[in-house]
Amino acid sequence: MDYPLLVGIFPQVLLDGIILGFMYALIALGYTMVYGVLEFINFAHSEIFIVGAFVGVEILLSLKGAGLLETLPWPLVLVLILVAGMAGSAALAVSVERIAYRPLRAAPRLIPLISAIGVSFFLQDLIRLVESVWRNAFNLVYPTMDVLNERFELTSTLDVSVKSLVVIVAALLMLWALHAIVNRTKVGTAIRAVAEDQAAASLMGINVNRIISLTFLIGGAMGGAAGVLFGVQYGLINPYSGFIPGLKAFTAAVLGGIGNIPGAMVGGIVLGLLEAFAASYLSLLTGGAFGAEYKDIFAFSVLILILIFRPKGLLGEVVRERA
Amino acid sequence: MIHGVLAVAMVALSAWAVATFPRSVLVFLLFQGSLLFTYLARIPAWLRGALFAVALLVLMPVIGYYNGYYLEVATQVGIFVALALGLNIVVGLAGLLDLGYVAFFAVGAYTWAIFGSPQANLIFGGGAFPLAPGWFYPFLLVGLLVAAGTGLLLGLPVLRLHGDYLAIVTLGFGEVIRVLANNLDKPINITNGPKGITPIVRPPMPFGLPTSEAFYFLVLVIVAVVIVVNRRLEDSHIGRAWEAIREDQLAAQAMGVPLVRAKLLAFACGASFAGVMGVVFSAKQVFINPESFTFLESIGVLAMVILGGMGSIPGAVIGATVVTVLNLQVLKGLSLWLNELKNAGVTVLGYSLTDLPTQLEPAKYERMIFGVILILMMIFRPQGIFPVRRRARELER
């Protein structure tokens, strides 16, 4: 076995894992917040996430078409697409809740879940339809800005691109902002109250419907931000590319204890790291017999194991069903 | 009385129309509509049975003689009916949302594909494979057992999970099976990866029937068996225990239903139907690859069950028929029609259809169709088109 190689790639894999982990963490927040309030898996969140990426790419492409991409300062462009992506995803998340979930709130639990699966599928093809009419394309490439592709060599085995730094900084800012909103504002208190006990919260004069919409709005915005960062980092998106990251992010949310906001962040980063290491080391460790293509299986196995042995996740408490 | 006459007339008329206009999709839909009418009409059971027998055993093969594609559609419908009935046990009766159901179909399909093709030589060495065509029939049972075993294997660890977690885990399992099929071409070549397996041996055709007719009848027989099995399970203490679990699993357990065992049985039964159909599917297609077993297929089957009505056997049959026909005929028909309009250079409201992007093809928007079905059904009619009718039990006086 090639030990120097194994050790040598370690820092790079660690960095990749952290970036991926932040991405998962941002998406996982949407799942976990909605679950916290409604006890419901918003299956369509993966599409809400990828819509953010599409809003971002559309803006970049129009800027490029107008020749503005090179002339505008790049931080401005980044902020612009980030805000627009968040707004787009948030608007979508709120509308989806209003149309497809709210009428089903009193129904048995499987009913809204099935509706959410329907929304997910519907949105995938809706995006595809819109893109095929509008751009006659399936895959879209994020136009690059030269600055973002510059790389710093930190050590002989580790270099960091500007865009990776941007992704990390932006993700950290988002997570901090969310933390502040949930824990330091009145709105955040209301969200936590609704998550704790809807009936009691409404007796305390909290407008539960508004808070639920708000939860979707915030979760959607986080997903949208993740979408834009996903596009910036990985470059290529298509209408179906939200699905697998969405599923992984859900795994991350479960890993951290679903409904638990810090849990989603921790779970995201843990899963990102696990996956990055699996992707890089599986092939090396098994002599090429099993390669990076098994990383999805690895992630799902993690999910299954967690659910069996610690169903409330790493940070969640175990709650029993009442007779 | 009037219903009986109408039903007979409709079946006869539409069958004649199909034979006369073998290319028209609308006419074939009319034929299917007449069968639906026969099912719903207030006519004596013997007449209904006779009409169905005539339509399915005689008219359909004759129609297939004029237009082979219709027989293909009917066979596909049959395959999906069996899948929908299998999923109906798991989701409809026992209330366990399985989002990876197509994995069991894949397991069955690969079981025959590997041994009914030279593929097995790569695993075991030598040149003993493919097996002789006659082995296909015992392999129906092998496919059933392997799929049921896979169901048990998955079920054992995960069936303790709560509803929505179970859904996600089964989804993950479905993906795992697909990824495995995609990648197990090394270190040992078991599935031949994304290239798929071909040629797969077809069974010897009884009575010298042509291939497509033979598959049609084979599928018909299996569907009939599946329906009988489904009904018998439903009308037994096993089916009642499943429904009780769906209604309130804690109360069911308190009434003496062993939860894990009952759920495992539901999983295994559902899986076994898919396994058998997988074997048939791989022989019929001659070629299979992982693309036939995606999440999309699982959701498609789920949409069939939900459209028809969860827990309802006629519902599953009709849901499977409607969705398959929609996919294979209506949307394809629309695509063709749109293409013709495009080529003819038709303009709508000043917009020339020639300018439509080539990617815009209704037949390729299955996801949207499934999505709309799921959302609308959940909001407006969660019990489905043909909700379960609770059969009144005859009381002794």
Next chain:
Amino acid sequence: MAALFEARSVTKRFGGLTALSSVDFALESGIASIIGPNGAGKTTLFNVFTGLYACDEGSVTFRQQSLVGLRPDEITTLGVCRTFQNIRLFANMTAIENVLVGMHARVTLGLWSVLAHTAGFHHTERRLQARAEALLERVGLRRHANDVARNLAYGSQRRLELARALASEPALLLLDEPTAGMTQGEAGALMRLLRDLVADLGLAIILIEHNMRVVMEVSDRVTVLDHGEKIAEGPPRDVQTNARVIEAYLGTRARERRPRAER
């Protein structure tokens, strides 16, 4: 001779809260009632008895066999069955189907008999059907056999739950507030029915009840719980005059009189 059912020093904690602390309980035959203010631990005790909760300490035995660690369905199969405080019928199934599910533990047919419709299957189904009808008759729901459970009136739902529990042929029946929501007349009829069941089938019954008139009338023995502890036990008349009970109870009497939230 050892009792039919015996629980010794049962203790159950939820996090820091001790819901039951060292409760002893035994029953040989007849009807025993468990009373106590809300939150005294009565339903928790039932949940421990029927295997929904595992107790932290103590032992529960039925016919000299330990029930600790058994699943609820295994306990039902042994002959202990229950009803629920907040009725848990199979809402979308008919009344008779609910009762038939209750018989699940007594059906020994295998998968093959069901699929092949063997003679044994038909015979069993006929027997189950006849028994289910008899049970519905007994609780006065024969007319409603084919009605979907969720459409039944409240009192009927309670009686259906009783029939469903009886269907499992229990030797010990645990009823959690069976008369809640019933009129005094309905409650009286139900109690007569319970008395008859004890007389006819030799059934032993443990009741959780708030309706004091019912408790005093029907019970052979009354156990009083307060804050998870047994504070008194004995014949109804003795318990009624027990100073500790009066103190525990009267202190909360005013609360008891208001309609309870769980309805």
